[in-house]
Amino acid sequence: MQKVKILSIDIFKLRRYSMRIALGGIGHESNTFSPLHTTIEDFDVVRSDGLLEDEVARFLIDEGVEVTPTIYAWALPSGIVSRNAFLQLEGELLKALESAGRVDGVCLFLHGAMEVEGIGDGETHLLKQIREIVGWRTVVSVALDLHGNLNPQLVEYADILTAYRTAPHVDVVETRLKAAKLLLNSIKTGIKPISTIVKPPVLLPGEYVVTSIEPAASIYQSLEEIDRKLGVVDSSMLVGMAWADTPHAGASAIVVSDGKNEGEAYEAACKLAKSYWDKRREFRLEVEAGEIDEVVRIAKNSTKRPVFISDSGDNVTAGAPGDVPIAIERLLDLKVRDAVVAGIYDPEAVQLCRKAGLGGSVKTSIGGKIDRVNGYPVEVIGRVVNLIDGGAVLRVDGIDILLASRRRGWTSLDIFREFGVDPTERKIVVVKLGYLTPDFRRIAKLALIALSPGCTNLVVEKLRYERVRRPIYPLDKDFSWEP
Known part of the structure; x- marks a missing residue:
């Protein structure tokens, strides 16, 4: 058979x-x-x-x-x-x-x-x-x-x-x-x-x-x-x-x-x-956080480099405009001389840099043109150190400001390379993020979060909610819940 x-x-x-x-x-x-x-x-x-x-x-x-x-x-x-x-x-x-x-x-x-x-x-x-x-x-x-x-x-x-x-x-x-x-x-x-x-x-x-x-x-x-x-x-x-x-x-x-x-x-x-x-009360930020002056001082005094500071209140990847210039203002006031800010959405400033040309001097106001609630334009005088399609690098007292003519998510090393900047060579790197992306985690020797103002403020109790269901934590603290 x-x-x-x-x-x-x-x-x-x-x-x-x-x-x-x-x-x-x-x-x-x-x-x-x-x-x-x-x-x-x-x-x-x-x-x-x-x-x-x-x-x-x-x-x-x-x-x-x-x-x-x-x-x-x-x-x-x-x-x-x-x-x-x-x-x-x-x-x-x-x-x-x-x-x-x-x-x-x-x-x-x-x-x-x-x-x-x-x-x-x-x-x-x-x-x-x-x-x-x-x-x-x-x-x-x-x-x-x-x-x-x-x-x-x-x-x-x-x-x-x-x-x-x-x-x-x-x-x-x-x-x-x-x-x-x-x-x-x-x-x-x-x-x-x-x-x-x-x-x-x-x-x-x-x-x-x-x-x-x-x-x-x-x-x-x-x-x-x-x-x-x-x-x-x-x-x-x-x-x-x-x-x-x-x-x-x-x-x-x-x-x-x-x-x-x-x-x-x-x-x-x-x-x-x-x-x-x-576990709601146990969730926490993974790195040290504080007001922006505090974290800038910590970064400035640290022996580590690069130190990444997240400008969390103006986090582009969470919907913020990316034009609040408070980090630039504080870095200048605290006399930081080796930093890069990534970046500021400001088409007008990019246009002025392009008009001045590579190596040219520019006097302008940066940022504060869209989110007028959380930041005002910062007056600066700087030198154009790089020009790219849709962007410019303006150096102001040792601080390189990456200016973009369109909103960017500052999430990868590729963007820094596009602007001709190596963040590993800088003392302080400010990024408009919350937590760092994998690219930046790999190179940051120290990461800090600035509890900065903006429409992505990490202290949500400071924002005005009208439509969310209530009670809800942390807007409301003392209530019980069972599913």
């Missing part, structure tokens, strides 16, 4: 492109305290086949999926998004999705803290429109930023919600791939997940919840244990975006179930939210 050899074959891969998944997203972190207004010109957009070069698209294609690209639009964090900009981008994404016809799943890259003029929560609005096109049987998976402010209503329109587990973020691609893998598994197995959100009333700036230090480290490590629970597909803990005066601002615990164990998932989400709440 002839023996029959049984082969284990993935029928799905054998039938090339038997599954269709739409890919896209609109990402923005909106700071409602920022004087900026986010317009269509602020967004970078990848369209159609450009999306097929994304890591997630390549993964899905390798798995035999027909990827249907829509658009992926994102902008540097800033003020609320104009209604026209959002509706234009949303309309383009929805039109591409509608033109695609039947899809088995939708994989989206969103932030979670997009606030739209006259609309409010942009993510929920978008997901609701997507559901109207694809129907309720199609699986929708969303990758989110850890600093998203989630509307609990999101779970009505998205089956899978998963967020970064690191701050600073080093798992962006990993999280997006996870969203795609969870989506793929759901379609293959026919098991439709259900996401649960529980929101502890905590509104902390991200700088207080760095995931590599306690108590955040233990909380984020516990997610792996939650994921192993029976019926749990995935879990996330979002810190939220503190500089958004919106009804859903603050932390969110998410647990995604396999659709059969929703009760257990809700219980796990409650425990996760409670663990975050219980």
Whole structure:
């Protein structure tokens, strides 16, 4: 009798492109305290086949999926998004999705803290429109930023919600791939997940919840244990975006179930939210912090170099304009002679430097042109030591000021190289950030945080909130909470 050899074959891969998944997203972190207004010109957009070069698209294609690209639009964090900009981008994404016809799943890259003029929560609005096109049987998976402010209503329109587990973020691609893998598994197995959100009333700036230090480290490590629970597909803990005066601002615990164990998932989400709440008073900044004069003196007297100072109140990566010149003023007043400030958004000053030419002398006022509440222009006389496309380096009494004609996120060494500055050769490096990015952590011999004024003030009690739900910590201190 002839023996029959049984082969284990993935029928799905054998039938090339038997599954269709739409890919896209609109990402923005909106700071409602920022004087900026986010317009269509602020967004970078990848369209159609450009999306097929994304890591997630390549993964899905390798798995035999027909990827249907829509658009992926994102902008540097800033003020609320104009209604026209959002509706234009949303309309383009929805039109591409509608033109695609039947899809088995939708994989989206969103932030979670997009606030739209006259609309409010942009993510929920978008997901609701997507559901109207694809129907309720199609699986929708969303990758989110850890600093998203989630509307609990999101779970009505998205089956899978998963967020970064690191701050600073080093798992962006990993999280997006996870969203795609969870989506793929759901379609293959026919098991439709259900996401649960529980929101502890905590509104902390991200700088207080760095995931590599306690108590955040233990909380984020516990997610792996939650994921192993029976019926749990995935879990996330979002810190939220503190500089958004919106009804859903603050932390969110998410647990995604396999659709059969929703009760257990809700219980796990409650425990996760409670663990975050219980530790609320223990979250702290990872480095020494103080008023700007104090940290400048510490940096000046330190034997270490370079010393990085975060000008945290004017953090461009959290939506601030990046033109508050208080750091320049204090460095000059305290007679620091070896420093670089990265940087100041001031197109007028850049233009004057360009007019003066390399080596030319410039007398001008720097900064304070957009955020007029938290800083005034600083009068300086300096020499132009470098000119680049869209920027200039103005040296004032030994302080190199990086001037930009457009807002920049001062997050990498590449930007310093672009301006022709080596931060490792300077005594003090001021960056308009909160916590340092991985690039700067590698070279900083000492890191300090200046508790400077601005629309990303780390002391959130100094900001005027009117729309956040109350009570909420730390705006309110003495109250109890149970999920």
